[in-house]
Amino acid sequence: MKVEDVICPFCGCLCDDLVVEVEGERVIGVENGCTLAQEKFMGDHRLGHPIRRTGKEWTPVSYDEAIETAARVLLEADRPLLYGWSGTQGEAQSVGVHLAELLGAVIDNTSTVCHGPSIMAIQEVGHPGCTLGQVKNRADLLIYWGCNPIDAHPRHMSRYTTYADGFFLKDAFRDRKVIVVDIRETESSNIADEFIRIDPGGDYEVLSALRAIVRGKGALVPASVSGVSREQLFRVADLCKAARFGAIFFGLGLTMSPGKQKNIRNAIELTEELNRHTKFTISPMRGHWNVYGSNEVFTWISGYPYAVDFARGIAFYNPGETTAVDILKRGECDACLVVASDPGAHFPRDCCAHLASIPTIQIDPHVNATTHLSHLQIPVAVTGIDAEGTAYRMDGVPIRTRSLFPSRYPTDTEILERIYAIVAREKGP
Amino acid sequence: MTELLIRNAYVIDPINDIRGEIMDIPIREGKIVEEVSDRAPVIDAEGYLTLPGGIDSHSHVCGTKVNFGRYMSPEDMRAGRTARKGRMHVTSGYSVPTTFGNSYRYSAMGYTMVLEGAMAPLEARHTHEEFTATPHQDMMANTLFDGNWSIMEAVLDKDVKRAAAVVAWILNAVKGFAIKLTNPGGTEAWGWGEDLAGIHDEVPHFGVTPAEIIGTMIRANELLHLPHSVHLHCNNLGVPGNHRTTLETIALAPDLNPKRQSLYLTHVQFHSYGGTTWRDIDSRSEEVTKAVNAKPQVVMDMGQIMFGRTTTMTADGPMEFKLYMLHHNKWSNHDVELETGSGIIPVYYTRKSLVNCIMWAIGLELALLTKNPWQCILATDNPNGAPFVKYPEIIALLMSKKFREQEGALLDPRTEHHVPLFAIDRELDWYEIAVMTRAAQAKALGIQDLGRGHLAPGALADVAIYPMKTDQLDPATQFQQVIAGFARTRYTIKRGRVVARDGEVVVDGANSTIWVRPKVPPEYDLSRDPEFVKKFEQYYTVRMRNYPVQDTYLPRGICIETEADL
Ligand code: SF4
Numbered sequence: 001m002k003v004e005d006v007i008c009p010f011c012g013c014l015c016d017d018l019v020v021e022v023e024g025e026r027v028i029g030v031e032n033g034c035t036l037a038q039e040k041f042m043g044d045h046r047l048g049h050p051i052r053r054t055g056k057e058w059t060p061v062s063y064d065e066a067i068e069t070a071a072r073v074l075l076e077a078d079r080p081l082l083y084g085w086s087g088t089q090g091e092a093q094s095v096g097v098h099l100a101e102l103l104g105a106v107i108d109n110t111s112t113v114c115h116g117p118s119i120m121a122i123q124e125v126g127h128p129g130c131t132l133g134q135v136k137n138r139a140d141l142l143i144y145w146g147c148n149p150i151d152a153h154p155r156h157m158s159r160y161t162t163y164a165d166g167f168f169l170k171d172a173f174r175d176r177k178v179i180v181v182d183i184r185e186t187e188s189s190n191i192a193d194e195f196i197r198i199d200p201g202g203d204y205e206v207l208s209a210l211r212a213i214v215r216g217k218g219a220l221v222p223a224s225v226s227g228v229s230r231e232q233l234f235r236v237a238d239l240c241k242a243a244r245f246g247a248i249f250f251g252l253g254l255t256m257s258p259g260k261q262k263n264i265r266n267a268i269e270l271t272e273e274l275n276r277h278t279k280f281t282i283s284p285m286r287g288h289w290n291v292y293g294s295n296e297v298f299t300w301i302s303g304y305p306y307a308v309d310f311a312r313g314i315a316f317y318n319p320g321e322t323t324a325v326d327i328l329k330r331g332e333c334d335a336c337l338v339v340a341s342d343p344g345a346h347f348p349r350d351c352c353a354h355l356a357s358i359p360t361i362q363i364d365p366h367v368n369a370t371t372h373l374s375h376l377q378i379p380v381a382v383t384g385i386d387a388e389g390t391a392y393r394m395d396g397v398p399i400r401t402r403s404l405f406p407s408r409y410p411t412d413t414e415i416l417e418r419i420y421a422i423v424a425r426e427k428g429p
Numbered sequence: 430m431t432e433l434l435i436r437n438a439y440v441i442d443p444i445n446d447i448r449g450e451i452m453d454i455p456i457r458e459g460k461i462v463e464e465v466s467d468r469a470p471v472i473d474a475e476g477y478l479t480l481p482g483g484i485d486s487h488s489h490v491c492g493t494k495v496n497f498g499r500y501m502s503p504e505d506m507r508a509g510r511t512a513r514k515g516r517m518h519v520t521s522g523y524s525v526p527t528t529f530g531n532s533y534r535y536s537a538m539g540y541t542m543v544l545e546g547a548m549a550p551l552e553a554r555h556t557h558e559e560f561t562a563t564p565h566q567d568m569m570a571n572t573l574f575d576g577n578w579s580i581m582e583a584v585l586d587k588d589v590k591r592a593a594a595v596v597a598w599i600l601n602a603v604k605g606f607a608i609k610l611t612n613p614g615g616t617e618a619w620g621w622g623e624d625l626a627g628i629h630d631e632v633p634h635f636g637v638t639p640a641e642i643i644g645t646m647i648r649a650n651e652l653l654h655l656p657h658s659v660h661l662h663c664n665n666l667g668v669p670g671n672h673r674t675t676l677e678t679i680a681l682a683p684d685l686n687p688k689r690q691s692l693y694l695t696h697v698q699f700h701s702y703g704g705t706t707w708r709d710i711d712s713r714s715e716e717v718t719k720a721v722n723a724k725p726q727v728v729m730d731m732g733q734i735m736f737g738r739t740t741t742m743t744a745d746g747p748m749e750f751k752l753y754m755l756h757h758n759k760w761s762n763h764d765v766e767l768e769t770g771s772g773i774i775p776v777y778y779t780r781k782s783l784v785n786c787i788m789w790a791i792g793l794e795l796a797l798l799t800k801n802p803w804q805c806i807l808a809t810d811n812p813n814g815a816p817f818v819k820y821p822e823i824i825a826l827l828m829s830k831k832f833r834e835q836e837g838a839l840l841d842p843r844t845e846h847h848v849p850l851f852a853i854d855r856e857l858d859w860y861e862i863a864v865m866t867r868a869a870q871a872k873a874l875g876i877q878d879l880g881r882g883h884l885a886p887g888a889l890a891d892v893a894i895y896p897m898k899t900d901q902l903d904p905a906t907q908f909q910q911v912i913a914g915f916a917r918t919r920y921t922i923k924r925g926r927v928v929a930r931d932g933e934v935v936v937d938g939a940n941s942t943i944w945v946r947p948k949v950p951p952e953y954d955l956s957r958d959p960e961f962v963k964k965f966e967q968y969y970t971v972r973m974r975n976y977p978v979q980d981t982y983l984p985r986g987i988c989i990e991t992e993a994d995l
Contacts, residue, residue, distance in 0.1 A: 005972040016975045090558065101519050122501050126759035126774070131551065133766025133970040138620060160970060167578075167968050168634070244621065272760065275750065279622035281764070299499045300491075300528050300559050303506035303521025313512035315521050317503055390558065396493055396763070398554040399971060400979055 007401045008037045009087075009384030011153050012286035012394035013160070022404050027385065034154035040385075045366050046409075047379035066378045067415060070337065071422035073359045073376075077335035079311065080105040083324045084341030086291035087364075089389025089401070092412035093290075093297040096339060097308070099420050101301075102427055106309045106333065108324040109294035110287075110341050116319060117255040118284045119295065119305050121264035128271050130247075130281045131395045132159075137166035138279075141243035143179045145267065146203065146253020147285045150187035156285070161247070162191070177239060181206070182253060194236060201258040202226025206233070207266040213237040214273045241277045248282040255284075286394035288341075289384070293392035328354045338362045339412060344370035363415055378415055381407040389413070432457050432469035433925055435892065438479035439899060441860055443868035444883035448860050449899065451476060456890040459924035463886050472927070474894050477919055480863050481882050482541030482891030484870035487660075487695045487730050488811040489742055490531045491545050491559035491568070493552045494763060494771040498525040498740045498812075501761055502775060505740060517934050524739040524775075524812040528562040532938070534818055536565045536929040539893025539918040542881060544569045544874065546660075546695065546810070547611060547744045549765040550577075551971070553603035557942065557982040564938030565921075565928050567881075567987075569874070571660050572605030573744050573769040574646065576617035578968075579961065581635040584645045590995050593649035594953040597993060598961075600655075602977035604944040604986065607657035607874075608650055611744035612664050613642040616770040624747035628664055628677055639664050643681055647692060651685045653947040654991040656875030658686070658728075660693045666748045669704040672713035679717075682726045689875055690725070696732025696810035698792035707755075707784055712848040714794035722800050728873045729799075730806035733792035733823050734785065735815035736778050743813065746770035767968055778815075783847070786840040790848035796827055797855045802864040803872065820866070821915035827857045827865075828904035828911060859899050876943070879989070890925035893918050941985040949993045 006018040020041060021029035027041045050066035051058045061069075074080050082100050085093050086109055093109075100107035111119065135142070142161050149156040157163055162178055169175045180192035181203075189195045198206050202225070209225040212218060214237050223230050240246055248271060254263045267282060274280035286292045295305035302308045304317035307324070320326060324343070327333050328351035335358055344352055345368060356373040363378045364370070371377050381387035386407035392398050435454040440447050455465040489495050499506060499522060508523035509530060520530030535543060543563075548556045548570040560568040574580050574596065583592035596608060614632035615625045621633055628640040647659050663678050665671035675697065682692035694700070701717045704710040721727050743749060746762055749772025753760035756776055764770040778785045792814065799805035807824070811817040826833055830853075837844070837851055845851050857865075871882020880888035897914035904911045917932035928936050955961040956973075965973045980986065 005974045007975065016972050094562075098518070101513060119500070122761070123503055124759065126501055126753075126761040127497075128760065128762040130762070130764035130770075131766045131970065133551075133968065134620065134764045136970060137766060137968055165967070275622060279620070281762070295500065296496055296555070300496050300562060302519065303499055303510075303527050303530075304503060305500050310513075310519065313519070314510040315506070315519050317506070390554065392555075396497075396555075397552055397971065398558070399975055400554065 003402065003404055006404065007384055007391070007399055008033055008040070009289045009391065009401055010036050010040045011289055012292065013153050013156050014289055014391055014393040014399055015155050015159060016399055020404060025405050025408065027404065036154060047367060047377060050376065050378045052376050053374070063410065066376060067418045068422065069376055070361045070378070071419045073335050073361060074103055074337060074419070075423060075426055079333045080335045080337065081324060081327055081333040082107040082337045082339070083343060084110060084339040085294040086110040086288035087340035088290065088412045089383040089387065089391065090290070090293045090297050091389050092339065092416055093294050094301065095413055095416040095420055097298055097301045099416060099423065100308065101310050102420070102423055104310050104313065106311070106322055106327060107298070108307045109291065109298065111291050111295055111306050112323045112325065113346060114252055114287050114291065115255055115284045116306060116323065117261035118264045120261040120319060121268060125265055125268050127268060128275060128281055129283050129395065131397055134281065135247040136160050136164045138168050138245040139247040140169065140175055141177050141239060141246040143181065143246065143248040144188055145181040145248060145250040146257065147249060147251025148182070148186040148188045149285065152251070152287070153285055179236060179239070194239070196228055196232060196236065199227040203254055203257060203263045204259040204266055207263065207270055209233050210237055211266070211270045211273055214241065214270065214277070240274055243278055246274060246278065246280040248280070249285050250282070251285040283395060290391040292394055292396065293390065296392050325351055334358050336360045338370055338374070340364055342368040342370045344368065344373045363412055365409070379409060380415055381409040381411045387411040431925060432465040434465050434469045434471045435479065435894070436471055436473050437476055438474035438894065439476050440479045440884065441863040442481060442884045443860060443864045444871065444877055445885050454884060454892060456925040459890055460880070461884055461886050461888045461890050472920060476898055478859065478895045478897045478899055480539070480893050481867045481884050482893050482921070482923065483539045484542040484867050484882055485540055485808060485811070485817065486544050486806055486870040486874055487546045487808050488543050488817060489546050490543055490811070491528060491563060492548055492556035494742045494773055495525060496555070496559065497761055497763065498742050498773050499527065501759065501773065502740060516937055524816045528559050532563045532565045533934045536921050536934055537917050537932040538820060538915065539895065539921050540566060541891035541921070541923050542567045544571060544606065546571050547609055548572050548603065548605060549769050550599050550603045551765050551768055553605065553978050554982055557604060557978055560940065560942050561984060564940055565923055565934065567941045567943060569606035569943045571607050571609035572600055572603055573609050573611060575610045575613040575744065576769045578767045581617070581632060581637050581642065584637045584641050585635065589645055589648045589652065590953065592645050593652045593993060593995060594949055594955050596649055597653055597947040597949045597953070598955040601946050604942065604978045604983055606943060606945055607655060607660050608646055609660045610643060610646060611662040611769065612666065612748065613639040615664055615747055616744060619747040619770050620764055625664060627674055640681060643678065647683060647685065651691065652995060653993045655945055655947065656989055657873070658689060658691050658693050660695060662695050662743070662745060663700045666699045666745055667752065669702050669706055669710040672701050672703055672717055675700040675717055676720050679720045679724055679727055682724060684726050689872055690728040692727050693873055694727060694729040696813065697729040697795055698732035698734065698788060698814065701791050701795065710784055710787060712787055712791045712794060714791050714798055715849060718795060718798035721804055728804050728806065728869070729795070730808040731792045731795050732808065732810045732814050734778050734788045735809065735819040735822065736780055736785070736789065737815065738775070738777050739812045739815055740773065740775050741813045742771065742773040744769050744771045746772045748772070749774055766970065780840055783841045783843055786844040787847050790844060790850040793826055793833065794848065794850050794853065796865065797853045802861040803869045805865065806869050806873065807865040821912045824862050824915050825904065825908040825911040828862065829906070829908040830854060830856055831905060832908040856905055890922060892922040894920045939985060941987050942983045943987045943989065944983070945989045945991065947991045947993045949995050953995045
């Protein structure tokens with residue numbers, strides 16, 4: 001059976017035009033998807049049932065027992081941490097926030113280690129953005145800064161930007177200019193009309209120089225800024241001002257390099273400056289398919305997009321203090337629930353060591369690096385493959401993912417609701 | 430069978446022409462009935478002022494831009510934090526509270542229904558998700574059509590029926606309630622960083638004018654028999670001299686519906702400015718209300734501003750950029766492909782600013798100079814003019830000249846030369862306040878036949894009991910008691926159940942979302958129109974099949990079906 005218009009639950013592009021061939025409870029073919037999508041739909045490293053570690057051994061346990069254990073661990077902890085959430089449905093994220101509230105726990109999502117700095121910059125200066133279709137239909141100038149979409153978001157350029165025909169650009173590829181800014185050549189920089197190669201750590205300076213030029217203070221700019229020549233900077237500033245609609249996309253190369261949120265703030269202020277001349281927008285390239293959804297859900301329930309600490313009864317937010325890495329580094333939390341993410345593969349070593357030393361429970365369909373630090377893993381259905389649920393694309397457009405076949409597994413939402421019910425029974429309203 | 434009897438209520442129910450009578454209100458299964466059994470639990474209202482539940486017919490509480498208002502403003506979140514308590518979830522935020530924060534605060538004030546003022550169709554799912562997390566009010570969503578390409582194409586072809594077909598398809602797809610036009614044409618121009626300066630300017634690339642869009646949409650609205658009229662945020666918001674645009678727009682309203690207005694103008698305070706710059710701006714409330722008084726086909730809401738901090742948010746993207754250039758705090762913008770846009774900036778309205786003082790006066794003047802209270806609804810365009818928690822203060826200002834003068838003494842002394850406010854003696858009475866806070870909303874939204882906004886048998890049992898006895902309270906002098914009284918009900922009853930008592934929410938709650946499905950003949954069903962489908966697939970970034978909001982997002986949806994005249 002072929003299912004059309006399937007939504008890909010892999011990256012923040014959330015492409016919704018896949019054609020997936022299903023046979024029983026298995027995907028046997030994927031059309032339109034990139035290689036990452038193929039891997040996600042066809043891959044099969046799923047656990048058959050919950051497993052618990054005793055010493056060096058893993059033993060299978062029932063869902064009832066696993067859920068009861070998870071609830072107990074969380075109830076007994078003084079400072080539980082609920083982490084992850086970018087790879088699951090909005091419905092589960094919502095239960096997660098309410099669970100954290102009830103427990104007085106800290107809840108954080110994976111943006112803490114990707115676009116957390118972008119969020120902090122937005123909280124300082126705002127965010128002139130738009131949906132991806134605005135870019136597709138209008139943009140004649142694209143800037144990819146500190147990201148490599150061809151590898152990380154393989155269909156970004158074909159669906160939304162460089163190669164996508166738009167209403168106002170019939171021959172998009174010829175009518176658009178593409179600028180790539182990075183510290184090294186990448187697949188993406190190879191197709192750029194203009195490649196700005198900057199010295200590592202030089203983003204802030206280059207952004208400042210561009211701002212100065214756009215503002216009419218170009219005389220201040222020296223012959224070379226962080227490895228970029230003055231001529232190139234002027235050329236690029238002119239390209240930006242001459243564009244009818246410019247769109248900047250930025251990635252971890254900007255958020256996680258020296259300067260962090262200051263880089264993003266500078267990039268947003270450059271965008272704002274350019275709006276005095278023409279139309280310009282800026283957008284973060286969100287990685288996981290629903291990491292932006294976790295920011296949205298956290299915000300409408302708690303008021304903050306990530307790193308929310310309910311220990312005081314209210315929602316308290318202070319990145320650097322209430323962020324998962326900081327809490328783990330300080331050895332502060334005494335139990336952790338990891339949902340739909342893999343901190344074991346991405347967190348600093350001492351954080352992982354602390355995770356291994358406390359009861360860590362993972363809710364995830366797959367075995368991954370975090371499994372090896374955990375005491376209990378509860379496998380679940382995969383949203384977008386055998387469970388449906390809400391996801392937010394990198395530009396904030398919410399989409400409902402599909403379930404392609406009936407699942408043998410419960411969803412994240414079901415597991416979390418059952419844990420919540422036990423905790424609520426103990427804690428009372 | 431759940432029953433409840435409210436005894437000894439001092440009732441004002443304008444839709445049923447009850448102007449203050451001591452009555453009992455029997456309730457069964459969530460509805461008002463003729464009588465209940467003697468086993469029914471009793472609430473003694475002790476002669477307190479009892480009104481139908483409040484209805485906010487224009488507020489921004491749920492959806493993409495509201496949530497972005499929270500997202501970008503941790504300082505605002507810190508300002509309104511409350512802890513988990515009993516049935517009440519944690520809340521955060523002052524001007525843009527979390528969904529539960531909005532819901533609890535509205536409940537404390539006796540509000541049981543809220544219309545979200547602007548929903549971008551492409552992002553409708555988000556609005557509905559937040560609706561389900563706003564448990565104590567029934568919700569509705571104005572759906573944005575201001576920059577919709579298919580609408581503008583139909584307008585260019587002078588094809589009202591096709592415009593109606595587009596509205597029908599989209600309302601049905603996104604589970605919307607009414608047509609919203611925000612700066613029509615201007616939001617599309619903002620796609621290129623431009624705006625329109627008047628209702629006869631042409632939208633770039635589309636060859637149509639705001640006046641044509643408004644005129645076509647008013648007629649399409651009536652062809653579809655939608656319960657509400659076109660809900661319009663006029664062009665040129667916040668621009669000195671914009672009263673001319675507003676007057677021209679009022680003149681466009683035809684007489685098409687005997688039951689209600691054919692044009693609803695929102696936050697008219699922001700559209701009643703004279704002068705040419707911020708230096709010579711003055712109030713034109715007299716001209717605007719004169720036009721409204723002469724035109725029963727128009728209903729407006731005030732868009733009152735109140736001094737203090739708030740967050741502005743609107744689909745009017747170009748206006749927000751202009752405002753940002755004045756305030757230089759922070760600015761967010763979010764244009765939505767093929768449809769509309771939006772902007773958000775924080776503001777601080779201060780008595781030190783002459784312009785802000787004039788704005789404050791204009792809102793009050795609109796309410797005091799409109800002869801018929803059914804034509805001027807009390808609202809702040811929450812949170813744009815002020816957070817809705819300021820409503821009780823606005824009520825007190827309208828009821829007391831003394832309070833206005835007391836506040837007036839704190840303003841920039843030049844204010845009185847720019848506004849007529851202090852020459853107006855009118856003081857509104859309890860009945861007029863009841864009209865302006867619930868009955869007029871129900872009528873303007875076209876939901877009184879759904880049993881909303883009144884207390885006759887058969888109506889939904891949404892009731893607000895305020896701890897005020899009108900015979901023992903002189904609002905002209907005791908305005909502080911009026912403020913306190915409207916800020917916290919003794920009881921707020923939603924669908925026959927006490928949801929809040931003395932300002933505290935006591936149950937979990939579960940709201941309904943009201944939406945409209947206009948039924949059109951097959952030849953106007955756009956899902957079968959090859960041209961519409963092709964354009965959709967070419968220019969949107971989601972597939973047509975993935976666009977409609979699934980029923981699961983409206984667990985307690987109430988659908989109003991209409992038969993279109995196409
Ligand atoms: S670009 Fe991203 S969302 Fe699109 S198919 Fe590839 S992995 Fe999936």
